[in-house]
Amino acid sequence: MVVEIKKKIGIPRSLLYYKYFPLWKTFFEELGLEVVVSDKSNSKIVEIGGxxxxxxxxxxLKLYYGHLVNLLEKDIDYIFVPRYISTTFGTYMxxxxxxxxxxxxxxMDNLPPIIEMDVDLRKKPKYASAIQTGRQLHRSLRQIRKAYEKAIKTYHYFRNLMVKGLTFQQAMNIINKNIENFEPKPRKHNxxxxxxxxxxxxxxxxxxxxNLFKKLRSMKVQVVTLENLPLEIFKKQTIITNTLKNYWGNEEEILSAVNYLFQDKTLDGxxxxxxxxxxxxxxxDELITRDAKKLNIPYISLVLDEHSGQAGVITRIEAFVDMIIRKKRGQKITKEVLIQTPPSQFQG
Ligand code: SF4
Structure with missing residues (x-):
């Protein structure tokens, strides 16, 4: 019996990996390739990338370079480097x-052949991007269509898992184990x-x-990310002002999420x-700061790079959460005093 050795395609664990990996993985696996992912980010990867x-x-982006170098040690035949131009109407990446x-x-030199995927929804549907990629691997239209349909199905399942509250890694684990119809249990929080x-x-x-999330969870905080929000909120274009329009694709999603969250009365920060x-x-960041101030919602932005110190970040987070807890306690006490105080005390 002849065992067919699958060609390996390397995918850097960086940038849009954290958005589209389940889609890419399913697509390439259905086309008969073995998908190899670079190691988890670490200081050596960022140092090499730099x-x-x-x-x-x-x-x-520094990490992206580091992940490419990491993949070169894994004996891959191709490397996948997509070109995302526009993913929603009227915006650019x-x-x-x-x-x-x-x-x-x-x-970079000495890379194996780069397999591209140009995604530009202003000019062509997503399926056309799949054809472009599948053709570079010499697959037939029938194979590409089948792989694309399965990839889209997996991606929608993955996204819905995150809408139900799972983290990226938890949703990935469900996908990797091929668990269908998974229903997450609610987490305990303070x-x-x-x-x-x-x-x-x-x-x-x-x-x-x-490890910000680990820290927040150790403080029993309920954490929400953009991917946990209803998918419908990302379908409308955000309005900043009549004259100022946002045309960045990723930021469009962030602003939609922030606008939605700022109307959520249960959000504390x-x-x-x-x-x-x-x-x-x-x-x-400037736009969010202004809105948070107007609405009196506690807000901090953490600007990170490879030189950011973990101790400084954790201290800021602890102070932020403490401030919110004290604010909430204060609100509760004020409310109780108002409710318990007999009306005669207000009559002077
Ligand atoms: S959007 Fe910002 S963080 Fe992301 S790749 Fe561009 S410059 Fe880097």
């Missing part, structure tokens, strides 16, 4: 995504609800965010995680 990237670039395959080709918002690659990579040197993040 040798290829220019100094002023954001940490997610950040320029780093628009030119990602060109950037990588122009700055009544403090905090949303942690930002790009998926900052939110779901514990190395970048310095918001943490925005942004990358140092990120233009789009710094713009919306």
């Amino acid at each position: 040798r290829y990237a220019i100094d002023e670039i954001c940490i997610p 950040c320029p780093k995504f628009l030119g990602l395959p060109d950037l990588i080709r122009g700055t 009544g403090v609800k905090i949303a942690v918002i930002g790009h998926g690659y900052n939110i779901h990579d514990p190395f970048i965010n310095m 918001l943490i925005f995680i942004c990358s140092f040197c990120c233009g789009p993040d710094s713009l919306i």
Whole structure:
């Protein structure tokens, strides 16, 4: 019997991995490839990535380079580097995504063949992007269609798991174990609800965010991320003002999430995680700060890079959560005093 050896395609565990990996993985596996992912982010990966990237670039991109180098040690036949241009009507991704395959080709040698996927919803449907990718692997239209349909189905299941409250990693575990119709159980918490918002690659990579979620959960806080919110809220375009329009795709999602969360009366605070040197993040940080101030919602932004110290970040988070707990206690006591005080005491 001849055992067919599958070709291996490497996917860096960075950038849009934290959004589309279940879709990509299913697609390539259905096309007969073995999917190999780089190791979890760590200081060695960021240090190696920094040798290829220019100094002023954001940490997610430095990590992307480091993950590519990490994959080279895994004996892969191809490397997948997608080009996401536009994923919602009227918006563009950040320029780093628009030119990602060109950037990588122009700055790194000795890479195996790069398999691309150009996603530009202004010009072509998603299925056309799948055909472009499948053709580079010499697959037939029939094979590509079948792989694409299964990938989309897996992706929708994965997204719905996150809407039900699972984290990225928990939802991935369900997908990897092929568990169908999974229903998560609610977690116990201390009544403090905090949303942690930002790009998926900052939110779901514990190395970048310095295990922020572990810390919040150890404090028994109920944590909500953008992916846990109803999918319908991302279908409408956000309005900033009549003259100021947002045209960044990722930030569009963040602003939709923030607008929704700011109307949620059960929300106690918001943490925005942004990358140092990120233009789009710094713009919306200013917008969120203004709205949070107007609505009197506790808000902090954590601007992170590879030099951020874990102790400093954790101290800020502890202080933020303590302040919210004290605020909530204060509100409760004031309410109880008002309810218990007999009306005669107010009559002077
Ligand atoms: S959106 Fe910001 S953090 Fe993301 S790749 Fe672009 S510059 Fe980097």
